[in-house]
Amino acid sequence: MEALTQRLGGRLGRHMDVLLAFAVVGIISIILLPVPPGVLDFLLVINISLSVTVLLLTLFTKDVLEFSAFPTLLLLLTLFRLGLNLSSTKLILGQGDAGQVIQAFAGFVTGDSYIVGAVVFVIIIIIQLVVITSGATRVAEVGARFTLDAMPGNQMAIDADLNAGMIQEEEARKRRLNLQREADFYGAMDGSSKFVKGDAMAGIIITLINLVGGVAIFVGQKGLPFGEAIDRFGRLTIGDGLVSQVPAVLVSVAAGILVTRSASIDGLGDDLGRQLFSKSKVLLVAAAVLFAFGLVPAFPTLPFFIMAGLSALTGWQLMKSDDGTAAALASEAAAASQTPSQPAMDTQVTAKQKDLLAIEIGYGLLPLVDTTTEGGDLLERILMVRRQCAAEMGFVVAPIRIRDNLMLHSSAYQILLRGSVIAEGEIYPNRFMVMDPGNGTFMVDGIETVEPTFGIKALWIEASEKTSAELHGYTVVDPTTVMVTHLKETVMTHADELIGRQEVQKLLEEVREQYSVVIDELIPAVMTLGEVQKVLQSLLREGVAINDLGTVLETLADYGSMTKDTEVLTEYVRHGQSRAIVGKWLASDGKLHVITLSQRLEDLIHSHIQKSLQGSFPALAPEVSNQLIGDLQAQLELGSLSADQVVILTSPRIRAALKNLISGSLPKVPVLSLGEIHHRVELVAVGMVDQHDY
Secondary structure, rough: OOOHHHHHHHHHHOOHHHHHHHHHHHHHHHHHHOOOHHHHHHHHHHHHHHHHHHHHHHHHHHOOHHHOHHHHHHHHHHHHHHHHHHHHHHHHHOOOOHHHHHHHHHHHOOOOHHHHHHHHHHHHHHHHHHHHHHHHHHHHHHHHHHHHHHHHHHHHHHHHHOOOOOHHHHHHHHHHHHHHHHHHHHHHHHHHHHHHHHHHHHHHHHHHHHHHHHHHHHHHOOOOOOHHHHHHHHHHEEEHHHHHHHHHHHHHHHHHEEEEEEEEOHHHHHHHHHOOOOOOHHHHHHHHHHHHHOOOOOHHHHHHHHHHHHHHHHHHHHHHHHHHHHHHHHHHHHHHEEEOOOOOHHHHOOOOOOOOOEEEHHHHHHHHHHOOOOOOHHHHHHHHHHHHHHHHHOHHHOOEEEOOOOOOOOOEEEEEEEEEEEEEEEOOOEEEEEEEEOOOOOOOEEEEOOOOOOOOOEEEEHHHHHHHHHHOOOEEEEEHHHHHHHHHHHHOOOOHHHHHHHHHHHHHHHHHHHHHHHHHOOOOOOHHHHHHHHHHHHHHHHOOOOOOOHHHHHHHHHHHHOOHHHHHOOOHHHHHHHHHHHHHHOOOOOOOOEEEEEEHHHHHHHHHHEEEEOOEEEEEOOHHHHHHHHHHHHHHHHOOOOOOEEEEEEEEOOHHHHHHHHHHOOOOOOEEEEHHOOOOOOOEEEEEEOOOOO
């Protein structure tokens, strides 16, 4: 039976849009087509059932977003009630009968006098219009206004939590969506409440039409005595009005409950029970007051005494519970204070860990973080930098915390890695940076500076000079772009320091579904997680992306059992990714322009290679090393005149050692080995360094 129910529910869920379309068309049909009394009875029961269900749903709803479809549902239920009103009116005026449901309401409520029923009907209309609908409309209006006003601040709070690492990007996206949905909900409720008010007014008009029109038709055309006509149509009119307005009141109450409650962890019943009966003193005082009322001679004694007894009993039970809780807390505190190995002060001391990545800014740069001001998009731009770095490097950079530092100059900023400054710069929020792609001469006035990322001469100009600078062909960028470009370059340069064991473990979990076999074979039987991390760090240190993690793991699984030397394993991995590595350094003509070393010089370097904890280094004399680096730099400068990309090409045996040697002086110069060059790559030699005086 349960399986059948789930199957039926799943099918209904898949076709709910079709069922909704048929339901709307059906509502329009009952407005236009005649409805027999039996069918009308069934539709009226459906209307009452839906109204009760909606009311109960609002009572068990914990958040307004759980019932975000309520405004649209309110419109459909209002349209449904109006269609039923019109159908019952046609039956009342045409046949003098409207089915058993309306007759039952008329007989049960009016009793022997339809005047009593009319009074009850009017009171229900007043309650719905003046109290419930009017209040719910006002609450929805204020809620929509405050939600929209608070949205920028809430979005800033979400961005701050994201950059602080308190939440992940998926959670931030979910919170932003909920903010938008909540604003849309209150805005829709503000308008949909007008449907209920219009429905009540239409109910009054239809009721008057039924009474006056029915009496006139049956007295004037069918010769029914006036007194009998008044009695019959008075009852039918009141019954029809009550059948329509009782469900309307239920839905109005549901709307009021939904817009007047705030989001909470528990349902409305749990909240009321916990908050209404939480204070024992309040209940005991209430019991005394009720008991005093019971002693007044004019008041009924028994009801007041019963309520006073219930309040006193409840308050006494709460007091016992509070005393037990307080005693338990006191005993725990005493036990803690008597424990010699755990001093009381230790419970208030927490470790303060440094952020992996952080940006400290002067107070003059705070407008760049404020999303309510023009140009305050630094948080969003930093998120874009993290996305770009993830796409280019192959792993997600940890969230970057932004904080102000009053010790800095107002326009200065610093980029910190584990609390240490690794880059810094100065920008002017109200100016633009101008760079000349030519000879570095400027035809505009400004503050001289150096672009922090690439070290190019630049100027900070006023915003009014921007158009003139662009007409001169200068590159003009805003201050936020200067900072985030510097940030991205810094992150890419220190990528190897940003990937730890935790990040490696997360990467492996992300690709486990695709490479579960190789991961299980590799870790921990062949290599440890730390050894895999060191290989990935070595790749990132030379700008090799690790977004093809499958190939990396396959290579390590093949050669990890043969050697534990991280440097050697890195060379094997580089060979496996040779196409991607070499393709990155091809010049614009599609060829690889290289500077080579003579055979004698390679033999010299190879004969002096020594191993250390930091890798292989050629133990050459200082003057020899300086001469080698100077010659390489000179050849690179000559080669850059003929090609936009130039690399150093060596034999595999010295590639890692030579890269380690020049990394301090030429950190961005790539060093490739012959084993990494595919046979289809066309090489162009633009220079050679020989041994000569070494």
